[in-house]
Amino acid sequence: MLGKLTKHEFLTVGRLAIPAYLAILAISVVGRFLTWITSRQYVIDHVAPTFVRIIKILSSLISTVYVLAFIAFIVMTVVFLVYRFYKNYFTDEGYLMLTLPVKPASLIFSKLFNSWIWLLFSAIIAVASLYITLGHYDQLTDLISRTFDSVKQVIDREGDFIRDELGVPIWVFVIELVIFVILLISRYIFEWYASIGAGTMIAKKHKIIGTLVAFLILDNISYAVTGGFVAIATSVAPDYFTELSQSGGKALQLVVLGYSGVNLLLAGLLFWLLTYVMKHKLNLE
Amino acid sequence: MAEILKCNHLKKQYGSFTALKGINLELPEGRIVGLLGPNGSGKTTLIKLASGLLLPTAGEILINGQAPGVESKKIVAYLPERNYLDLSKKISKQIDFMGDFYKDFRKERAYEMLEHLGIDPSRPLKELSKGNREKVQLILVMSRDAKLYLLDEPIGGVDPAARDYILSTIIDNHPENSTVLISTHLIADVEPVLDEFIFIREGEILQHSAVDEVKAKGQTVDGLFREVFRC
Structure with a gap:
């Protein structure tokens, strides 16, 4: 029954969370596109300065919206997961959920497991969104692979020392x-x-x-x-x-x-x- | 006949207020029982105790010989007064949900009843009128082959035509050996479908009799209720 509860909760949260994830990614893409287009020399040379200026204003507006949406996204994920628990078990929906033939522990753990899953998904989307927004993909990919390499080198070189220390x-x-x-x-x-x-x-x-x-x-x-x-x-x-x-x-x-x-x-x-x-x-x- | 519900000196207190004052009650299988009393008499408290939503302060309540818990919830179908559905869900998803948790849930029966009412199962619950939401809730409960149905004010606050629909749905869909406990203060409407009735006032059972006994004396349950509960 714990599996069934977790599955239904996952589907319900997903129905609301996935559009939010797509929205934050869409804002990231639009913001990145506007920044990219206004930095192209061809655009600066061939498009009317007024138009370029409007796009730049739009771009900074999108950046502001992005920052606000990003903060709201992180806060709302946590608030939403806590609210789901309240709404399911402590409002009228409790008349259904608390009369299901399941143990109270299953009801609680199904919500806990979903919180883990959706917090992890939100973290992945947040990183992906930052990745899109910041651009410089080559440098970022390079930075990530260099970080992994250096961690590996440290472990190879200093493994014994770390083991002794820890x-x-x-x-x-x-x-x-x-x-x-x-x-x-x-x-x-x-x-x-x-x-x-x-x-x-x-x-x-x-x-x-x-x-x-x-x-x-x-x-x-x-x-x-x-x-x-x-x-x-x-x-x-x-x-x-x-x-x-x-x-x-x-x-x-x-x-x-x-x-x-x-x-x-x-x-x-x-x-x-x-x-x-x-x-x-x-x-x- | 085996008892499906039994109360032994069942008492429930909310702070200093005593909602049930140590009642004793036995309900056999295969009966339709009216739990009749004015507002605040303890009807909802008794039903909540039987559904496992509340624990007794003293005494015990047994469903099919067991205290309310996971096992009793498998055989009890409960219709509360309140709307308990997640309105953002589609009706079909709610049916899937019920089917996943109750082995005795009959999906085909639910779809049949929805079709009879002309309600499209692919619609979200929030798009339905209040009356249709209540009917969907009743359909979900009566689509189960439960042993005990606990129906809390199923006909309160609906028009007479809807009352007829609700009562006929209950009568047509409950298995023969199941017991249906209907709480209401609208006595005249439920009287024709009842086998037994319980009069409850201020947390005490005043009378528990067969409807036929009252009829044999040339009385009606509604008339008797007015006599017993005269202000």
Whole structure:
């Protein structure tokens, strides 16, 4: 059932997200075209100066629209994914979704998986859009391949040194970083989901305000828990941490692993809070 | 006859307000039951508890012998008072959705009923009138071969012609061994289709009887309701 829920959510979000993706790419293409055409010597020599000037004005207008659309695109992706959760489970649509023969955990995870997928797609579209807008494709492609080459060279040359510094092979550290990012994003998504659950429970008439207040509270608790762990760890073994701080690589690895562990714990607590609200304190009225 | 729904001392409180005051109730299979009472009597709360949307404060509610959960939701078809459909979806997509989650959902029956009403399944739900949206919602519920149908105010707020359509859809489409619980305060309209009725007031069941028993005394359920609930 989790697969079916994820599939239907993917299709629903796609129906709305794909036109937004196409729009941002179209603005990028138009902006790039106007910049290109006004920089051609042939156009400057053969077209009336007034016309070239108009195109340049249009080009700068498109650039402004692009920057605004780009910011809106990033913000709206996050807002939309959080809103989908609210609308599906905490408005009248909840009468359908919450009476489906599926476990609450499946309902929550289908939304989480979709958030991962669509955030990844949005990041890819954002990079593609920047790539189109900036132009200089040869230089950009060259820069990307040179970056990959230099990373590979560093790993080949300094592999042993990195392993000694981190205490693990570089590929293990890369996997740890990926897990770190996934857990961090998941914790934030659960923070929003739990805020929706808690906010609608405490503020029956002003659900949005309740959600925002709950988010501020839960976010501060999350920071306090993270800070608490750091304080406890450094006070229990101060010598170890002083020694560790002098070894950059191992300290970095400990931060990544430690922060991942804290995020996993927080995500678990937020998930528990959310399922509790959905099972015991549902407020669809 | 096996019970499809059973309540033992079922109590539900919202803060200091008690919506259900420890009711006991048994509904057998294969009956059409009217849950009748004025607004605020606890009808919707009982139906929400049976559908698994709410948990009891005390006592228990059992569907086919089990507490509401994933298994009970497989055999319960629930029509809430509210419009629960995602209006941006096409009707056909909503049918696919229901078909994916309920093994007992009969797509061909849904399309047949839509055709009968002259509603094009390729239309988005947002393009339909309020009345047609409600009918689509009813069609989605009655296209299932469920064991228990929970219909919360299915005829409230619609014109008399639509009421006739809704009631005939319910009667024509529910399997014989299934039980239909219809909550309403429009007694006269549902009376002809009921086998049993429950009078509920302020969270307490006042009477649960067979309609035939009332008829045998030369009374009507509507008349009895007016007598019992006289202000």
